Amino acid sequence: MQTFLEQVNEKIDGVPIQRCYHCRKCTAGCPLAFAMEYNPNKIVKMIQMGRRNEVLNSATIWLCASCETCVTRCPNEVDIARMMDALRQMAIETGVAAKEKNILKFHESFLSNIKMFGRINEPTMMVQYKLKSGDLFSDMGMGIDMFLKGKLSLSSPKTKDLGAVKKIFEKTKQA
Amino acid sequence: MKVSYYPGCSLHGTAKEYDQSVRAVSRALGIELKEVDDWSCCGATSAHSTNFKLSIALPARNLIAAEKNALDVMVPCAACFNRFKTAEHHLKADKALKSEVEEIVGGKYHGGIAIRNPIDIIFKDIGLDTLEGKVTKPLAGLKPVSYYGCLLLRPPEICGFDDYENPVILDKILSTLGADTRPWSYKTDCCGGSLTISRTDIVSKMVSKIMSMAREAGANCVVTACPVCMANLDMRASDNVRLPVFYFTELVALALGLQGPDTWFKLHNVDPRPLMKSLALI
Numbered sequence: 346m347q348t349f350l351e352q353v354n355e356k357i358d359g360v361p362i363q364r365c366y367h368c369r370k371c372t373a374g375c376p377l378a379f380a381m382e383y384n385p386n387k388i389v390k391m392i393q394m395g396r397r398n399e400v401l402n403s404a405t406i407w408l409c410a411s412c413e414t415c416v417t418r419c420p421n422e423v424d425i426a427r428m429m430d431a432l433r434q435m436a437i438e439t440g441v442a443a444k445e446k447n448i449l450k451f452h453e454s455f456l457s458n459i460k461m462f463g464r465i466n467e468p469t470m471m472v473q474y475k476l477k478s479g480d481l482f483s484d485m486g487m488g489i490d491m492f493l494k495g496k497l498s499l500s501s502p503k504t505k506d507l508g509a510v511k512k513i514f515e516k517t518k519q520a
Numbered sequence: 521m522k523v524s525y526y527p528g529c530s531l532h533g534t535a536k537e538y539d540q541s542v543r544a545v546s547r548a549l550g551i552e553l554k555e556v557d558d559w560s561c562c563g564a565t566s567a568h569s570t571n572f573k574l575s576i577a578l579p580a581r582n583l584i585a586a587e588k589n590a591l592d593v594m595v596p597c598a599a600c601f602n603r604f605k606t607a608e609h610h611l612k613a614d615k616a617l618k619s620e621v622e623e624i625v626g627g628k629y630h631g632g633i634a635i636r637n638p639i640d641i642i643f644k645d646i647g648l649d650t651l652e653g654k655v656t657k658p659l660a661g662l663k664p665v666s667y668y669g670c671l672l673l674r675p676p677e678i679c680g681f682d683d684y685e686n687p688v689i690l691d692k693i694l695s696t697l698g699a700d701t702r703p704w705s706y707k708t709d710c711c712g713g714s715l716t717i718s719r720t721d722i723v724s725k726m727v728s729k730i731m732s733m734a735r736e737a738g739a740n741c742v743v744t745a746c747p748v749c750m751a752n753l754d755m756r757a758s759d760n761v762r763l764p765v766f767y768f769t770e771l772v773a774l775a776l777g778l779q780g781p782d783t784w785f786k787l788h789n790v791d792p793r794p795l796m797k798s799l800a801l802i
Contacts, residue, residue, distance in 0.1 A: 414710065452565070496533060504560040505558050512624070512626070
């Protein structure tokens with residue numbers, strides 16, 4: 346059976362993360378580290394130690410904004426941003442509930458909107474998110490202001506060949 | 521010159537002033553745009569966060585559609601630009617993935633066209649001398665900081681855009697327009713991206729810091745080329761540190777004396793018109 350480290354490395358499909366010598370440059374440059382319970386370097390260490398549940402249950406993997414500062418500066422070319430993507434995907438695939446529920450709900454709303462129209466229609470995507478998250482009233486004033494400025498149009502053009510877009514979702518669906 | 525044009529979803533909605541100003545500036549600089557036929561969303565952060573293959577297949581559909589025009593493709597949105605470049609990188613590096621994605625999308629990917637951002641097209645193909653020759657209203661008194669954000673630059677071996685720690689090409693464009701571009705150290709810091717909806721509290725802290733640093737650098741406005749950065753900087757900063765934020769093409773259009781800036785400025789959250797009036801720029 347594969348260790349957690351081996352599973353993560355297989356999913357990253359690049360430089361193995363054990364090449365990390367824990368200089369913490371990733372963490373020094375991480376703009377989200379202040380909001381994380383385990384900083385990016387700690388996540389690398391925890392993967393090496395096989396602490397699968399704590400990693401997949403962490404808020405960190407959802408808070409990473411994919412700014413790619415970590416991988417850009419890593420002296421060993423460890424792709425920490427891709428690692429965070431891999432960990433989020435592993436959490437989804439193995440049914441681990443996202444610690445940052447609304448971040449995942451946002452991604453789900455966004456993707457379901459693409460499936461519906463081929464392109465993001467911002468107002469309907471926001472309604473989908475609000476219904477999913479139950480966060481009904483935040484940004485209402487801003488939404489109305491944007492609507493009045495004509496920035497939120499319900500009738501923005503859609504992709505005509507919606508079948509092709511739906512097929513992409515169908516064929517990339519994870520088991 | 522003639523290029524394919526991929527506006528992306530935001531430019532048809534919350535970033536419509538970016539779309540309109542890109543089109544106006546392109547017309548004025550002799551860049552003919554041919555929109556990619558029946559394009560679809562690039563998948564953005566939500567696709568790559570949750571499903572790797574989907575995050576390659578969605579942009580691949582657009583790249584394959586763009587290749588039909590046999591022209592390089594202009595992608596103004598930094599987020600779409602990054603997803604296109606990332607898909608290109610993986611499709612070229614991984615043959616097995618390429619054939620799988622071609623089967624999913626139902627078309628062949630050849631990789632023969634370049635993915636370009638308008639900053640890079642104006643800087644390299646049009647050139648600063650030509651741009652300077654077309655300026656009719658120099659942006660005197662405007663003190664912008666250039667905010668490049670993440671997705672045009674990182675990772676550098678995929679984006680191939682500019683120096684990834686200290687990019688300068690947008691600074692040079694703004695200075696050519698007559699603005700007093702301020703040096704600062706936050707040009708490549710992250711605004712928090714799509715967390716703006718789900719964790720507004722975190723994004724507010726991030727952009728308030730960026731705005732404070734812009735003020736410390738003596739700036740009176742911030743300039744971006746990304747609809748997500750624009751939304752966050754323009755709407756999420758604390759009241760006491762706000763500054764007007766512009767898409768760089770709005771300022772190019774203004775300096776070139778084109779129609780449009782008045783209408784676009786009305787669409788911003790932080791109204792830039794008092795600043796522009798005080799400088800006699802509108």
